[in-house]
Amino acid sequence: MKNITANSLLLLLSLCTLVPPAFAKEKNTPASVPEPMVTTTEHKASLNGNRVNYRVTAGETHLKDDKGNPAASIFSIAYTRTDVKNNSERPLMFVFNGGPGSSSVWMHLGVFGPKRVVLPSDAERVGAPPYPIETNPLSLLDVADLVFIDPVGTGYSKPLGDKEGKDFWGVKQDAEILSEFVRVYITRNKRWNSPKYLAGESYGTTRAAAMVKELQEGWGSIDLNGVLLISSILDFQTGDFTAGNDLPYMTFLPTYAATAWYHNALPDKSQYQDLESFLDEVRDFALTDYASVLLKGDLAQPAQIENVVNKLHQYTGLSKRYIEQTDLRINEFRFMKELLRDKGKVVGRLDSRYLGEDESQVSDSFEADPSSYAIDGAYTAALQHYMATDLQIDRDDPYHILSGDVFRNWDWIYGAGARSQGFLAMTPNLSRAMRQNKDFRVFVANGYYDLATPFFATEYSMNHHGMDTSRVTMKYYEAGHMMYIHHPSLEQLVKDIRAFMTNK
Template sequence: MTRKKTFLVFFLLLVAFSVALSMEQINEVSKTNTVVIDGENITYTVTAGLLPVADQNGKEMVRIFSVSYERLLEREDPSRPVTFAFNGGPGVAAMFLHFGAFGPRVADRSGDGAEIPAPPYSLVDNPYTLLDVTDLVFVDPVGTGYSEVADGIDPQRFWDVKEDVAVFAGFIQSYLDWSGRRRSPVYILGESYGGIRGSYLASYLQDFGIFPEGIIFISPVFDLGTIQWSSMDDTALALSIPTYTAAAWYHGKLPAYLMTDLQKAIDSSREWVEEEYIVSLWKGSELSEERKWATASKLSDFTGIDAEVLYKRGLRVNAVEFATLLLEEEGRSLSMYDARITAFGPYVGDSNDETMFALSGQLKTCANDYFKRELGYLTALPYRSGNAEVYLNWNWESGRPAPVSPDSLNTGYPDASKALAQAITRAPYFKVFVASGRFDLECPYESVAYSLNHLEIPQSLQKNITHKVYPGGHMIYFNPQ
């Protein structure tokens, strides 16, 4: 498919989901509340409901559930931004960002983020909500939250990289029209897989006549080839090692010379990976026995894993293996979402990942209580915080980069880097802020940095990108600081 044809297909996808059936939300509930931010009482209106999105013929396709927060002002302010927030998965509702980070009501947390909360659970006012500077809209993709498809429509149709983005673009246009916010500055906020969704979305909205001013990414992935749950390429493996070092340091498993200072240990790890480790991986079976043992010994220093184990595994330990091996003698495993947190037994997935299991339980409880008791959103359906069926049936094919020439194949991993670069290049005012967690094994911060450092954008626009690393995991906002 030529580049011109590819653009046309993507544009038509956007048009196909751009029409709202009406200017009213379905099952809408609204309430006024107040939150204190920096000593100031902020009064806001919260509105929850389903907004229909239709195809170009006006036929209803989906009803997207969202919760919006608008600050009540004495007079209309067209310069006040509106930020559209979503989580990742794919197949995850906006629950984590909504009740864990940026909503005016969040789950009660304490400590440094490495503590697992116990029932009973409750929501508290959030002094760190973004509501003082922007209105907020938390959006649940098809198959999550209370979002639904129209009768006779197969939901799996929308479980697709590009179809998903098209629905989001249609929803945003419909929301701006419904709420009378066409003049408002638009921002995007995405977490995890939200890196791919948000990058494509920013570029597509520009094609759509909606021009975001910026985007916030939390623990994102832009190129699935840079993270291990989709790739065991040398690059993906090497980019994980500094995160292994941080985790091993936290649990006291590094040699004494590396335990004195975390940042120095990480810097040494990164330098060694760049200069020696990646070279050893590159050589493969051509690597001499002496060099292989030397590499295994140094890799052991930076990961806390026994050198003989590393040697026998060909100098390769993926993130799940690392999560199991580091504390194996203590009978514990690390969380992939926050390597500071541990659980009993080997790592087997989200079911025994202490971070995901415990935090999901807390947030699900709070979300269902909030919607039904605090807001009075009446439905017999439970709030679907996550949907494994969506993830397992997701079509990644449409997210792969376009072939380099018309007669070549569309191969490789889904990668939204070009879309993000396009959004930045076309709008010099467009700003990107990226936050990563130092102990995140799912989307290691070096993988994020690698993608950002390889964006094909002019040097003069590099200043529009900010990447910060924080002392937390995948959901860094659970650290109070």
């Protein structure tokens, strides 16, 4: 697509580490399609102060195309509480991550599942195994059954028959096949009348919005009670640093400011009472003086430009000379490299609390995301160990944590045909869902230190496209993209989600 640049490619990946290609050319003839591999285990745990008995069904669901031919094998791990008399009206949550190209490991072992890999809370590097894998007492399994889904090309999910991975690697294609998985799941498990939620992180929020349209619109619809958007990216104009698009320079600014605040890089931090009031001031500047100068371009007066340079220096800690050299337009990757350059440090993208060191001190971007390589190995090892031991999954084929092949081959055109232009915008799907379903609600979790999907960009989305903001719950955490790594944020996040689901 014309508007997908190198920077926006990085924006959409939930993590920067790429794994080897998955399923790029894999084909199966119908005769060679094996039976689905499924394991079932029984467990007990103390969750949210309650003793919970539950069943885990981990395995493949084979889906067919509209002609009845094998289409895709979707791997999922489903948690169902077994000590309730009737679960037909019990809430059911379908959970996935983003990428596109990511498995569901992060939300699974980070926040929602009954097991959790415990990482240092304060942006410390994790290092080598062993990693602590513990019962997650904050899991939502006591109040909702959970289904973690791996899209085609991630986890163990793959195409079947004469299908290829590319048949499912696109905004609409992906939403269609995962919506079909939801339909088959609720049919086989007699859950049509259960309250239903979608929970996505990063590109998974884009996927959730696309699935809302596939599930709810038209006859025979599957109406949803709501969606949970963790580190949201819905309208890509807010995050795509392309020539002629000034919006991201405004939407990223409050996160730049929060990052400078955290690392004590502001010229005078003492003049601000707290982070929240500081960010309110930055928001106001971004929407007024800064927006005006960016939109005016060469029409801006010298006094207006000088004011903006001074304010950007005050809010970001970057030198006035550097700000002038960028033409007042600070790219996210340049900011991450420049903020602490004098100290030889770079800040993380997924979580700007993390710090790293590059071989080259003069480049304009980091060599790798410190907040990615700090945690990737722990989640990968923890999931493999958990599946092999607790869930008794005995497989030699690779589990694809994050597939670069999926991402590189993603079809970004959605709903406008071959002449599609402009930026992908998914918020209209949610506002339409609200108009068509009076009970449909939206929960949004934002990390102040998330430079992948900045919170001010999400605020922009929620305040446009006719969203009913009375049915939108916005929450903020002093952490990054995966705010649940930060222990206090995890505890508050779970409390906020529980309140959202009980509508309190």
